[in-house]
Amino acid sequence: MSTTQRRRSDGERRRRAILEEAARLATIDGLGSLSLSRLAGAVGMSKSGLFAHFGSKEELQLATIDAATDVFERHVIEPAAGETGLARLRALVEAFFQYVETDVFPGGCFFAAAVTELSMQPGAVRDRLVAFVERWLGELESAVREAQAEGTLDPDEDPAQLAFEIEAALFFGNTGFVVSRASDAIERARRTIDRRLAAITLEP
Amino acid sequence: MSTTQRRRSDGERRRRAILEEAARLATIDGLGSLSLSRLAGAVGMSKSGLFAHFGSKEELQLATIDAATDVFERHVIEPAAGETGLARLRALVEAFFQYVETDVFPGGCFFAAAVTELSMQPGAVRDRLVAFVERWLGELESAVREAQAEGTLDPDEDPAQLAFEIEAALFFGNTGFVVSRASDAIERARRTIDRRLAAITLEP
Numbered sequence: 001m002s003t004t005q006r007r008r009s010d011g012e013r014r015r016r017a018i019l020e021e022a023a024r025l026a027t028i029d030g031l032g033s034l035s036l037s038r039l040a041g042a043v044g045m046s047k048s049g050l051f052a053h054f055g056s057k058e059e060l061q062l063a064t065i066d067a068a069t070d071v072f073e074r075h076v077i078e079p080a081a082g083e084t085g086l087a088r089l090r091a092l093v094e095a096f097f098q099y100v101e102t103d104v105f106p107g108g109c110f111f112a113a114a115v116t117e118l119s120m121q122p123g124a125v126r127d128r129l130v131a132f133v134e135r136w137l138g139e140l141e142s143a144v145r146e147a148q149a150e151g152t153l154d155p156d157e158d159p160a161q162l163a164f165e166i167e168a169a170l171f172f173g174n175t176g177f178v179v180s181r182a183s184d185a186i187e188r189a190r191r192t193i194d195r196r197l198a199a200i201t202l203e204p
Numbered sequence: 205m206s207t208t209q210r211r212r213s214d215g216e217r218r219r220r221a222i223l224e225e226a227a228r229l230a231t232i233d234g235l236g237s238l239s240l241s242r243l244a245g246a247v248g249m250s251k252s253g254l255f256a257h258f259g260s261k262e263e264l265q266l267a268t269i270d271a272a273t274d275v276f277e278r279h280v281i282e283p284a285a286g287e288t289g290l291a292r293l294r295a296l297v298e299a300f301f302q303y304v305e306t307d308v309f310p311g312g313c314f315f316a317a318a319v320t321e322l323s324m325q326p327g328a329v330r331d332r333l334v335a336f337v338e339r340w341l342g343e344l345e346s347a348v349r350e351a352q353a354e355g356t357l358d359p360d361e362d363p364a365q366l367a368f369e370i371e372a373a374l375f376f377g378n379t380g381f382v383v384s385r386a387s388d389a390i391e392r393a394r395r396t397i398d399r400r401l402a403a404i405t406l407e408p
Contacts, residue, residue: 107324116320120311164392168376188368
């Protein structure tokens with residue numbers, strides 16, 4: 001590895017560490033009220049150093065969303081990537097619960113928190129969050145369609161409706177877990193989805 | 205009415221108007237980041253006038269939650285008060301959808317927004333929000349129990365689990381409506397609850 005390459009990769013690692021810390025702080029204080037001074041303190045930089053890295057608060061917020069997206073993909077999407085159809089749907093659900101319960105972010109799902117917080121703040125940050133939620137709903141929906149195509153889920157179910165119902169349980173399970181720090185809400189969400197899927201699973 | 209009584213009631217009305225404006229602003233900007241200057245501007249007062257009324261930002265936030273609770277009771281709890289059992293459960297659900305869709309608050313349900321925003325901020329404000337959510341879940345659960353007692357809902361259903369599932373659909377329906385300003389998410393939430401209840405409704 002050349003010195004230039006090593007420098008670039010050190011810089012990338014540093015940038016990644018700053019953004020993951022920003023995402024963690026955002027699940028406590030909010031992405032909108034992400035405090036540059038608090039972030040600077042947490043990563044041992046000056047505020048002006050942060051500005052030099054990211055240019056503006058909006059750029060920092062957008063880069064934080066991208067870093068949180070990578071974290072979500074690593075923890076929720078990738079563990080399910082080896083499966084197809086109903087098994088993939090169940091693996092996505094279970095990976096989401098793990099991602100919440102193991103405190104990947106201290107304040108639960110980064111996106112559940114941020115999209116609620118910024119839903120009424122028009123702009124590039126809100127749009128990027130909404131686009132993420134739509135992609136995630138699309139991921140659940142595509143797993144439902146796959147399951148219907150492979151013959152394990154009732155083909156009469158509306159995939160978008162079922163994806164909505166699964167996400168509703170995940171979303172409210174996350175909120176309940178963050179509020180109570182106990183797994184009851186996750187258990188209830190798991191039971192909601194298990195029973196819903198069991199009722200429409202076709203015998204092999 | 206004596207002049208003193210009229211003065212007190214003018215003062216009460218003024219206080220109520222300020223707090224309802226605070227609750228509206230909180231569904232846009234957040235209850236945590238409720239800006240005293242913006243609120244003062246919106247109600248035509250000075251910041252120091254607001255402080256004279258409410259003492260501290262926390263007192264203002266707590267009073268705002270109480271005012272939002274009154275609004276919620278007026279729009280969601282009271283319209284269902286004449287019904288019992290399954291009819292009350294359905295009336296609560298429908299009143300909640302109306303409360304979201306008619307923009308009682310510009311940013312959807314006040315409590316859905318505030319509890320998500322402040323779930324990681326320990327203190328009296330968070331506690332009062334969490335207590336509201338528990339009371340609301342209790343209201344849904346008590347309607348389920350009533351419906352079971354009157355023989356219209358399957359007595360084998362766990363009332364707390366069913367209340368969780370209904371609230372999950374309401375909560376995510378609210379988020380979807382706020383994000384899209386379209387009624388699709390409300391429609392999906394309505395279908396979720398209708399189908400869930402239809403499957404466990406007992407013939408009269």
